[in-house]
Amino acid sequence: MNIIQLSATPPPPLRAIPPLTALLAFERAASQLSFRRAARDLSLSPSAISHQIRGLEEQFGVKLFVRGARSVRLTADGERYFAKISAALAALQDASRDMLRHRRDAHAELWISSLPFFTSAVLIPALPEFKRRNPALTLRIEATHQYADFSASRVDVAIRYGREHSTGLKFEPLVTVKGLPVCAPALVKGALRKPEDLAGEVLIHLTTQPRAWPAWLKEAGLSHLTPRGHLWLDSVPAMLEAAEQGLGVTLGMSPLIKARPGFGKKLIAPFAFEATHNETIYLVSRTEQARDRRIAAVRRWIVEAVGRAK
Numbered sequence: 001m002n003i004i005q006l007s008a009t010p011p012p013p014l015r016a017i018p019p020l021t022a023l024l025a026f027e028r029a030a031s032q033l034s035f036r037r038a039a040r041d042l043s044l045s046p047s048a049i050s051h052q053i054r055g056l057e058e059q060f061g062v063k064l065f066v067r068g069a070r071s072v073r074l075t076a077d078g079e080r081y082f083a084k085i086s087a088a089l090a091a092l093q094d095a096s097r098d099m100l101r102h103r104r105d106a107h108a109e110l111w112i113s114s115l116p117f118f119t120s121a122v123l124i125p126a127l128p129e130f131k132r133r134n135p136a137l138t139l140r141i142e143a144t145h146q147y148a149d150f151s152a153s154r155v156d157v158a159i160r161y162g163r164e165h166s167t168g169l170k171f172e173p174l175v176t177v178k179g180l181p182v183c184a185p186a187l188v189k190g191a192l193r194k195p196e197d198l199a200g201e202v203l204i205h206l207t208t209q210p211r212a213w214p215a216w217l218k219e220a221g222l223s224h225l226t227p228r229g230h231l232w233l234d235s236v237p238a239m240l241e242a243a244e245q246g247l248g249v250t251l252g253m254s255p256l257i258k259a260r261p262g263f264g265k266k267l268i269a270p271f272a273f274e275a276t277h278n279e280t281i282y283l284v285s286r287t288e289q290a291r292d293r294r295i296a297a298v299r300r301w302i303v304e305a306v307g308r309a310k
Contacts, residue, residue, distance in 0.1 A: 018056055024151075025052035026064065027089055030074055030082040031167055040147055041166070093151055110294045112141045113148035114159040117236035118281065121259045126305035134297055145208045145235070150286060157298055158284040170290065171282045172299070174306050178278040179216045180254035180269055184246040188270045192249070195220045195271055202229040202248030204239050212251050219275045243267060259309035 028038035029049055039046045057064050064078035074082060114123060119141060130139065140154075148158035150169060163171050183192065183201075191200055195217075203213050217225055231248055233239045239250040240257075244266045254274075257263060283302060289295055 018059060019052075022052040022056050023085055023089065025049045026056055027082070027085055029053060029065070029072070030078065031086070033072060033074075035072060041149065041151075043146060043149070089151075096152075108136050109138045109140055110156050110298060111154045112139060112157045112159070112298065113146075113153075113155045114141055114143055115145065115161055115236070115281070116143040117240075117253060118159050118256070119143040120237055121256050122305050122309045123302070125259070126301065126308070129305075130298075130301045133301070137294060137297065139298075148284070150284075156285065156289070156292075156295060157302075159302075160282050160284050162279050163282055166284075168287055170285050170287045172284075174281045174283050174302065175256065175310065176278045176280050177253040177256060178275055179212055179251035180257060180274065181216070181249050181271060182240070182252045182257060182263075182267050182269055183243050183249040184266065185268055186246050187249065188268060192270050195222055195273055196225070198222070198227055198249060199225055200228055202231055203227045204231045204233065204242050204248045204250035206236060206239055206251075207232050207234045215277060216251060216275050219277055220273060240267065255310045256306075 024042060025038060025044070025048075028041050029035050032038050032041070035046045035049045035053075038044075039049045042049070053064060060077075060081075062077040063075050064081060065072045066075055112123075120143075123141060127139075142148075142155075147160065148155040150158070150166075159174070160171075161177075181195075181198075187201065191197055198217075205213055214223070217223055229248070231242060233242060236253070240252065240260065242248065243250040244262070249270070252260075252267075252269075254269075257267075260267065283299060285295055285299075
């Protein structure tokens, strides 16, 4: 009797596949050609991104990036790996999005990532109108200064301050804003009448925008002004509440600041001078969801809410 033995080629060991964190770090850095932007997208530090990519290079024994003083670029090996990794991660993202989409559709939910001030000044006052129009759709709103990660989160729509290039995302301008000094009326009744008087006041800063006040002062011709003190807070609502309490002067987003309850009474603009530098707030969504009826309904609602808040 002849015995025939069949043998299958064993699959490659899983240890040949790098950790997902390293692959995501590489894909973000390669698509942005920036460790800093990759770090922001993944809510990591630039050094963490560099560490993950260095681990890949050590595992493969090749250089994936050419690092310059202010920029990085892919090597030939890096370009080949990026092409394959992008396709693989895109397939994983599509599979995960399908799972999340089925779950959300079953529960009629839509997730919004929004700036805290935009949430309080624009979205919350308009919520009753949204529920009247869309009684079967539940909104889940995350008020945060962090950029929404469309690749690995449940977010359907994001409200972003400023624009950075991101593959697969659609940016729609909502409103142009600029910094407007605001304070409690008591400060104006004191000694705050013109921009130069800020030397006698406390400046209230947003920790994520450390250059906001210096940029405003420079445009006002007061680059060398030294205020009486500084107060740093981690959210715009907290800054505005501190200003209303008379703790100092902060920068509000004009014209949206006018929609804040009590503006003109508890909080006023002390100067006639207005800076010209401005930024745009965008509504961001995935390009492949352009025809999603839920997102279309939210888009219409947000655009109308911005119009009423201006």
